[in-house]
Amino acid sequence: QSVLTQPPSASGTPGQRVTISCSGSSSNIGTNSVNWYQQFPGTAPKLLIYSDYQRPSGVPGRFSGSQSGTSASLAISGLQSDDEADYYCAAWDDSLNAYVFGTGTKVTVL
Amino acid sequence: QVQLQESGPGLVKPSETLSLTCTVSGGSLRSFFWSWIRQAPGKGLEWIGYMSYSGSPVYNPSLKSRVAISVDTPKNQFSLRLTSVTAADTAVYFCARAGYNGSGTSPDLDYWGQGTLVTVSS
Secondary structure (H helix, E strand, O other): OOOEEOOOEEEEOOOOOEEEEEEOOOOOOOOOOEEEEEEOOOOOOEEEEEOOOEOOOOOOOOEEEEEEOOEEEEEEOOOOHHHOEEEEEEEEEOOOOEEEEEOOEEEEEO | OOEEEEEOOOEEOOOOOEEEEEEEEOOOOOOOEEEEEEEOOOOOEEEEEEEEOOOOOEEOOOOOOOEEEEEEOOOOEEEEEEOOOOHHHOEEEEEEEEEOOOOOOOOEEEEEOOOEEEEEOO
16 A cells, blocks of 8 residues: 555646546655656656656656645646646655555546 | 566466566666566556665565566676466566655656566466
């Protein structure tokens, strides 16, 4: 059972803004930075956001991350059909001394 | 361009040991952490553990008693051993490079292998 909780699904129409939440605790998100990963079916995850809000080279500016207290969020603006994928948050947990992933959110473009 | 490639048996019998190797090309094993992650069919991601070329490994507490990760710097490879496997260990196993970029206090996994499916069955 994951210590980081995400909604199972999120959806929007092309062009809309979609936000995915990631709820944790003081031992993970409350203390350490959050990363986000994007995964298409049958492929390896891809790093989308690191250190709460920073984007690796090549990741479009439509993807943005934020963190507040023991929660984090990933926002996708200008939603595109290519954004249909699973999204996972992740952070180091000081109590477990382990890297923990969120439960994952499937984004659907209507 | 850093590339990672997993290799190993796709089928392991219950109670036996799962062994996988990840070969890294386009970069050295120094200065980073090398990780294993798995994903059971239709499920989410589970971090197995990581280690650097010079440090001690760190494992997921839920697997700690059965897992071992090692690094072979001359071969540019790192490996995973998981003992006493059961059907619950059936998953796609990914290897990945972990680093601490920016001001992050959590490791970010910036390069991944394509993953390899390991099925535990008699």
